[in-house]
Amino acid sequence: MAHKILVLFSIPNCGFTELGSDYEVIFPKGEIISDEEIEQHIGTTDVIVSVFGNKLENHIIDKAPHLKLIANYGVGYDNVDINYAKEKGIVVTNTPDPVTEPTAELAHALMLAVARQVGLLNSKVRTNEGVTMGVMKNLSTTLTGKTLGIIGLGAIGKATARRAIASGMHVVYNKRTPLDSAEEQELNVSYMDLEDLLQQSDVVSLHTPLNDDTNGMIGDAEFQLMKNTAYIVNTARGPVIDENALMNALQNNLIAGAGLDVYWNEPEIPQALLKFDNTVLTPHVGTATLDTREEMSILVSEIIKMFFNKNLKQYIVNG
Template sequence: MNKKVLVMLAVPKDEIQKVLPDWNLIYPENEKFSQEELIEKVVDCDAIITVYGNKIVNEVIDAAPNLKMIANFGAGYDNIDVAHAKSKGIIITNSPDPVTEPTAELAMGLMISVARRMAEMDRKLREKQVTWGVMRNLSTTLVGKTLGIIGMGAIGKALARRAIASGMKVVYHNRNRVDEVIEKSFSAQYLALDELLKLSDVVSLNMPLTAETKGMIGKEELALMKSSAYLINTARGPVIDQQALIEALHSGRIAGAGLDVYENEPTVPDELLAMDNVVLIPHLGTATHETRKEMSTLVAENIKAFFNGETPPNRVV
């Protein structure tokens, strides 16, 4: 099989080659191809491996007349103009399964870190700004608190499992209510969005970025939250009105936030960088050695299935 696949960024290569040993793999020498290089190298490719958070412009798609498939490295595929690809008969797959546990793990870590002031105290201790004492540097325990999960998909469920093990209660909001068996397994209660925001001690955002979820958490929604509540975002930055969040944190409208994603990545507003009540990390939800390798394998398996005439396991369009 003399097929060609272009890999936009330098994701784990060996795993792709193991699944597609007979394919011509066009792989960047450095971290990634420039737009000019993409347009030049994609010309006779049958498939492209795109990477979440890195937009593939339509000019690249248009430069590849033989292109039949875009296989996205990541669960979210908002980096692809789906309508444009669909109009050209190009199918799109993603790689959701490997991202579930590490993203839920990170969301749990952000919850603990911001509530227990771990990142803040680490920073202040290193800068010799901590005064020790029994009633100093107090924080908030999560045991007995209510976690509100917005987006009860695979990641939301994995987070719920962790939260319950930590002694938390779980409520959730989802576009569609989940099966009653799943609700019972987590002792989870379905709530309207405004009720969830009012009740929760921690709100975790775990929904995909769509036209409906963009800006879903804005000034009005933040105003509904408890002043003692924390907001966690491991979804996509634009699901929050970032300026409204900054204002809510400045004013004490909410107690703090744990953020893995931002509205205009990789730019992080100076206002957030200056706040002690915010834990900030650079989009690390799936950033583990193991997960990256699993994602590369799954991306390649989707390609292999499609070009073998089978239905790819993770076709989204």
């Protein structure tokens, strides 16, 4: 009997079409699978393909007695209760490889956009008033020679570091387990404790997963430590930053600005954030390129095949 795969969101079908007759793949009829479709298929489903940003509720898992694998489409897996799945003997995986470079690319773009006031100036030139050009007008901040502090130096953090170093920045980092000296030397980065990193960085870029330790880790106390000329960039998860503390820091000029791709209560973006001239905001598009989405679908399909061939040795997040 073919392994039944229930895909909860309309994603590219590349990869899935190559699985062959050993697999039956059910895609939603619309953008998101309906409750009726879930009820129709969940009782005989072996694999659920969940999608980042879309919560997979435990009661859905409970309705799937044959469920063996939750293949999450995305590097972040906070949309799945991985401990609950583990208790039920269900493996949960993610797709980190395809998302690394595009997310780092956006983080670097946000740094440049907020420091060089790209968003603000782009908006102003489109108004009737426009902008006045002049030698000492429209001044912004160059990043060359400045210090980037990366919090969470995993694959995306490292890719961001490479871009920053190539643009002439110095890079310091903080993570739970520091790199060994050889890798630090290879990447040209230096470890700092969090307090020192916040105090010394001209740009702080967040690349941590969302968990109990990182939820709200950047709050009032952390903004107080930062330079009032510094910028913060978040392409990780919204709740890593306390949004009220962020808005307070912006309002009181504790920091110079923020570049944000993620928010506390997505898809809602606080109206107060929209009013600041020194913020650049994007709607959670760190991995939103067609190339990336297709690569993610191919990797999910490969993970499913490896799982049933009993040679899945990576990508497991609840092992």
